Amino acid sequence: MANILTVEGYKVHISNRLSRLTKVIRSNDFSAIFILVDENTRRWCLPVLRNAVPALKDAFILEILSGEAQKTIETCRMLWIELQKRNADRQSLFINLGGGVIGDLGGFTASAYLRGIPFINIPTTLLAQIDASIGGKLGVDFNGVKNAIGFFKNPAAVFVHPGFLKTLPDDELLSGFAEMLKHALISSPAMWKEIKKIRDVSSLRDGITPLLIQKSLLVKKKIVEKDPLELNVRKVLNFGHTIGHAFESGALAERKKLLHGHAVALGMIAESHLSSQLTGLPEKQLHEITSFILHHYRKFYSEISDINWLRWIKYDKKSAQGRLNFTLLKSIGKPVVNCQCVEPEIDASVQFLKSKL
Numbered sequence: 001m002a003n004i005l006t007v008e009g010y011k012v013h014i015s016n017r018l019s020r021l022t023k024v025i026r027s028n029d030f031s032a033i034f035i036l037v038d039e040n041t042r043r044w045c046l047p048v049l050r051n052a053v054p055a056l057k058d059a060f061i062l063e064i065l066s067g068e069a070q071k072t073i074e075t076c077r078m079l080w081i082e083l084q085k086r087n088a089d090r091q092s093l094f095i096n097l098g099g100g101v102i103g104d105l106g107g108f109t110a111s112a113y114l115r116g117i118p119f120i121n122i123p124t125t126l127l128a129q130i131d132a133s134i135g136g137k138l139g140v141d142f143n144g145v146k147n148a149i150g151f152f153k154n155p156a157a158v159f160v161h162p163g164f165l166k167t168l169p170d171d172e173l174l175s176g177f178a179e180m181l182k183h184a185l186i187s188s189p190a191m192w193k194e195i196k197k198i199r200d201v202s203s204l205r206d207g208i209t210p211l212l213i214q215k216s217l218l219v220k221k222k223i224v225e226k227d228p229l230e231l232n233v234r235k236v237l238n239f240g241h242t243i244g245h246a247f248e249s250g251a252l253a254e255r256k257k258l259l260h261g262h263a264v265a266l267g268m269i270a271e272s273h274l275s276s277q278l279t280g281l282p283e284k285q286l287h288e289i290t291s292f293i294l295h296h297y298r299k300f301y302s303e304i305s306d307i308n309w310l311r312w313i314k315y316d317k318k319s320a321q322g323r324l325n326f327t328l329l330k331s332i333g334k335p336v337v338n339c340q341c342v343e344p345e346i347d348a349s350v351q352f353l354k355s356k357l
Ligand SMILES: NC(=O)c1ccc[n+]([C@@H]2O[C@H](COP(=O)([O-])OP(=O)(O)OC[C@H]3O[C@@H](n4cnc5c(N)ncnc54)[C@H](O)[C@@H]3O)[C@@H](O)[C@H]2O)c1
Pocket: 038, 039, 040, 041, 044, 045, 066, 067, 068, 071, 098, 099, 100, 101, 102, 104, 124, 125, 126, 127, 128, 131, 132, 133, 134, 135, 136, 137, 138, 147, 164, 165, 166, 167, 168, 169, 172, 175, 260
């Protein structure tokens, strides 16, 4: 299998060698190069990148604190000031070296500055490598609402270096793994079968091969290419996310820690139950999905089990005209978009999840 994918015209290089980035830099006459990092990617990833790509030795490093709390317009403002100070112009290059926060925020910062300077994503978390780094969604959180301000704009290129995952903490790895599970559940019984073999975090580390990353990226590529602006088909990527976002919002409001992927994993159990009730997901598959996800993610629910989730589901941005819109499964690999559900059905699905804990 080739290790370069082309997504909507830009290249996604999947390789532990970053030498192709050298070629991109040498073949363009950039006036300046900026690399956005947080304290963790500065420590763990920047030395690897600089070592592999000596052409970056004069790049300016822009550092922000790690974490979702930094994904704000205030952080962008600080970065825009820095870009101005250093005379960044449209011939400058902006590199995002980090997880989804760096990618969403850095892409937005670069694309709004002077109406857009080119940016390259070098995702360093599993979530960013298989999900956030492609598809063109950029933005920041605003006024308590996640991703409230932003737009769609594609990177100039993406470099996925699976070696960066070596230093990623286990919980972060599991957060990204949830999106990989989702990609399998919405597209491929064969991929689901392959992933099901992963029984613990250490086999997860060994099992996430460049090939599996590539398969997962291919799922997202095919979907975003059919529907770049999320008008219809792309909604299949929302499987697990309607209830997952409610878990995330509730946890955020109660100041409990729940990573995006952990919320989505638990959301996929509840939404699989909804699928068994409404779109015919076979019972056997519901139990297969439930037991696999609980095996890996049960521990993340215990701390947040007393939150009233129904309160938060109403605020999900995917609920149009007061109705609740879900992506459900007919069977593993066969998603159905725009399924309308009512509150008692949703309540029953969260009760189903609780009954399994
Ligand atoms: N644009 C999209 O399509 C899209 C899709 C999904 C999620 N997202 C966004 O992505 C964000 C979540 O991304 P994330 O899960 O990557 O979180 P993150 O960017 O916060 O990274 C998680 C943590 O891992 C650290 N880290 C990153 N790489 C590391 C490495 N190689 N070694 C050690 N530590 C490392 C980071 O410093 C951070 O502390 C959310 O803001 C979400 O909204 C965007």
